[in-house]
Amino acid sequence: VQETLAEFNVAKSDADSKRQRAERVDRVLAADLRAFEMNREGDLRAMFGALARDQLHVERQVLAEFKAVLEFVRHGDTGSASVGVAHK
Numbered sequence: 001v002q003e004t005l006a007e008f009n010v011a012k013s014d015a016d017s018k019r020q021r022a023e024r025v026d027r028v029l030a031a032d033l034r035a036f037e038m039n040r041e042g043d044l045r046a047m048f049g050a051l052a053r054d055q056l057h058v059e060r061q062v063l064a065e066f067k068a069v070l071e072f073v074r075h076g077d078t079g080s081a082s083v084g085v086a087h088k
Helices: 001-073
Strands: none
Touching: none
């Protein structure tokens, strides 16, 4: 009986150690995953921010071109507002 009890205690201790090790691994993996997600979110925000700035720049250029064309049509002034030349 003593031998069986000792074997049981060794097996239980081994199982407890494995469970604790698995819990530590789970915590580390969860922390790594959170860090990865936060980094990825930051990367995506930066990428979409750059795309939005580029789009805004293009839209401003197009609007400046339209403004130049309208000024040309309204005034017929070829000296100050030429078609194809953006003025800010």
